[in-house]
Amino acid sequence: MKKAKILPYIILFIACLYLVLPLAVTVIYSFVTGWTEILPDGFTIKYYLQLFDDRRFWPSMFRGIIISIIPILISSTVVILALYTSILYCPKLDRLIQGICMLPNILKGIVLAIPVLSLYAGSDSFLGNRIVMLTFVYCIVILPFVYQGIRNNLRAVNVVQLIEAAQMLGAGKLYAFIKVVVPNMLSGIMVSSLLSMSAIFGDFAIVKIIAGSKYITAQQLLYNSKNLLLQYQSAIVSIMFVSTLLISGAAFAYQNYKTKKDMQ
Amino acid sequence: MKYIQFENIHKYFGENHVLKGINLGVEEGELATLLGPSGCGKSTLLRCLAGLETVSEGKIYLDGSDITQTDPRKRNIGMVFQQYSLFPNMNVAKNIAFGLHIQKKSREEIEKKVNDVLEMVGLSDKKTQFPRQLSGGQQQRVALARAIVMEPKVLLLDEPLSAIDALLRKNLQTEIRRIQKELNITTIFVTHDQEEAMVMSDTIHLFNQGNVEQSGKPDEIYSKPRTYFAAHFIGRYNILDSQVFNNISGTAFDADKIAIRPESLIFSEEDKTGENGMISMKAEILSQTIRGNIISYRLKVESPKKDIVELNADCLFETNGKYKTGSNIYINIKPDDVILLN
Numbered sequence: 001m002k003k004a005k006i007l008p009y010i011i012l013f014i015a016c017l018y019l020v021l022p023l024a025v026t027v028i029y030s031f032v033t034g035w036t037e038i039l040p041d042g043f044t045i046k047y048y049l050q051l052f053d054d055r056r057f058w059p060s061m062f063r064g065i066i067i068s069i070i071p072i073l074i075s076s077t078v079v080i081l082a083l084y085t086s087i088l089y090c091p092k093l094d095r096l097i098q099g100i101c102m103l104p105n106i107l108k109g110i111v112l113a114i115p116v117l118s119l120y121a122g123s124d125s126f127l128g129n130r131i132v133m134l135t136f137v138y139c140i141v142i143l144p145f146v147y148q149g150i151r152n153n154l155r156a157v158n159v160v161q162l163i164e165a166a167q168m169l170g171a172g173k174l175y176a177f178i179k180v181v182v183p184n185m186l187s188g189i190m191v192s193s194l195l196s197m198s199a200i201f202g203d204f205a206i207v208k209i210i211a212g213s214k215y216i217t218a219q220q221l222l223y224n225s226k227n228l229l230l231q232y233q234s235a236i237v238s239i240m241f242v243s244t245l246l247i248s249g250a251a252f253a254y255q256n257y258k259t260k261k262d263m264q
Numbered sequence: 265m266k267y268i269q270f271e272n273i274h275k276y277f278g279e280n281h282v283l284k285g286i287n288l289g290v291e292e293g294e295l296a297t298l299l300g301p302s303g304c305g306k307s308t309l310l311r312c313l314a315g316l317e318t319v320s321e322g323k324i325y326l327d328g329s330d331i332t333q334t335d336p337r338k339r340n341i342g343m344v345f346q347q348y349s350l351f352p353n354m355n356v357a358k359n360i361a362f363g364l365h366i367q368k369k370s371r372e373e374i375e376k377k378v379n380d381v382l383e384m385v386g387l388s389d390k391k392t393q394f395p396r397q398l399s400g401g402q403q404q405r406v407a408l409a410r411a412i413v414m415e416p417k418v419l420l421l422d423e424p425l426s427a428i429d430a431l432l433r434k435n436l437q438t439e440i441r442r443i444q445k446e447l448n449i450t451t452i453f454v455t456h457d458q459e460e461a462m463v464m465s466d467t468i469h470l471f472n473q474g475n476v477e478q479s480g481k482p483d484e485i486y487s488k489p490r491t492y493f494a495a496h497f498i499g500r501y502n503i504l505d506s507q508v509f510n511n512i513s514g515t516a517f518d519a520d521k522i523a524i525r526p527e528s529l530i531f532s533e534e535d536k537t538g539e540n541g542m543i544s545m546k547a548e549i550l551s552q553t554i555r556g557n558i559i560s561y562r563l564k565v566e567s568p569k570k571d572i573v574e575l576n577a578d579c580l581f582e583t584n585g586k587y588k589t590g591s592n593i594y595i596n597i598k599p600d601d602v603i604l605l606n
Contacts, residue, residue, distance in 0.1 A: 158347065164345070165343070165349035167316070167336050168316075169410070171362070
């Protein structure tokens with residue numbers, strides 16, 4: 001009996017260790033002066049100080065965050081509106097939407113970037129702008145995460161009946177969707193957004209192909225630092241991780257605050 | 265014209281003809297039940313009245329106005345759904361206040377109305393709870409409160425009790441009826457449960473395959489079914505070909521079918537043929553089942569022409585032990601209790 005109770009904790013501990021270990025090692029490595037055999041020979045924060053002194057670092061972090069958030073907002077809005085239309089007006093469209101949203105799983109972003117670049121690079125319209133191109137390519141890259149997260153959440157609620165109930169209380173369909181259905185999708189949106197953010201934030205290949213030196217993100221900075229000391233690179237990765245963690249933490253804290261406020 | 269009037273309502277879903285020319289009226293303040301098996305069109309008619317479905321043909325009038333094409337938001341009709349449909353992201357008070365906010369009522373008025381209606385349904389202490397924290401019965405009462413707080417002209421209840429366990433269902437039947445009478449609100453109730461319909465309704469409209477099979481007061485529907493379907497659906501009627509019944513009973517009824525309520529069969533030890541016109545037949549008890557205060561007997565009757573018929577009979581529990589399975593008895597029927605179906 002006791003054994004059965006302990007076993008899940010052991011499994012959970014091993015899983016956590018497996019997930020956290022690479023990250024912990026990276027963080028530790030960013031603080032070491034050198035490595036002797038299996039232990040570090042000393043600790044320092046000089047790589048962090050160097051990094052913070054680098055004028056390119058904070059702007060690149062900021063760019064990385066902005067280029068992660070905007071595609072998430074665009075993709076989430078598009079998917080939510082598409083699902084709203086399909087669920088309420090044309091359920092047959094759902095399959096088509098699913099097919100389209102899952103397509104980037106087959107057509108990887110890096111494959112997509114090259115034809116997009118050759119198609120729009122010479123365009124005089126706003127689509128010829130590298131940052132616009134990059135934004136829309138990211139929108140497509142994250143579609144599977146966004147769609148799956150939102151769709152899974154929608155399956156848990158009877159959207160049609162909730163909207164009908166709201167209609168009977170005098171609400172319009174879109175108002176009911178925004179006020180009643182969307183709040184129930186927030187956890188799904190949040191999870192898919194975080195997945196999407198980590199995918200975009202961790203990318204350096206697509207941004208390098210499309211934007212090149214016109215839009216340097218933290219990942220690109222990391223890529224460009226490949227000839228520098230590993231501790232310096234580890235410091236960049238650690239800062240990127242902490243930033244993502246803070247953004248996710250802030251999002252979850254806001255969600256908890258809202259739930260508590262609703263409960264009052 | 266009645267308070268709610270359906271005139272020749274037809275509804276098609278693709279090629280499926282779901283409502284086949286419904287003509288039906290509901291008086292103001294009445295609780296009318298649409299009763300019938302699944303897929304007979306009762307919920308579709310309710311949804312047409314709510315405006316959640318469009319009618320393919322026909323007119324719907326509410327309080328003298330044609331509302332056939334009116335937006336559901338402007339019909340002033342409240343509805344309670346089978347699965348409650350409470351908004352999961354809102355607590356009880358916010359669920360109830362949702363419609364009042366849309367009507368742009370003042371904060372004080374909303375609070376007063378929410379408190380009043382919560383008191384009416386007996387959930388004042390659950391104001392800040394979320395739907396997931398409530399039982400099925402409590403959720404349904406919140407759904408009812410949310411609908412009646414809007415003071416609708418008509419309240420629609422679409423099988424609101426079907427997802428609730430038997431004991432609680434009986435309490436809620438009484439509760440809904442009490443609130444309906446207290447507010448004198450015209451109500452249309454949809455159910456497939458004939459017992460529930462009997463308990464709650466002023467009038468029952470029995471549906472079958474998109475048509476109204478029979479309308480009337482509960483006792484009338486129960487005691488005087490006009491068609492085979494009505495007799496079959498209401499109660500546990502014994503339905504026989506009249507020729508077979510005439511053979512086993514020695515009578516000469518002229519109808520397609522004969523229906524006899526199980527409680528109309530009176531047991532006796534001796535043949536009572538002719539006593540007050542009584543029809544008497546010899547029967548063998550095949551089985552007996554105790555159903556609370558009722559014992560249901562399964563009987564076999566044989567005619568001189570060797571027609572064999574099985575009948576159901578219900579007796580009060582006091583007969584328990586008096587009649588043994590396998591024994592022979594006489595069953596007696598008053599001629600008035602023989603219902604002719606054509």
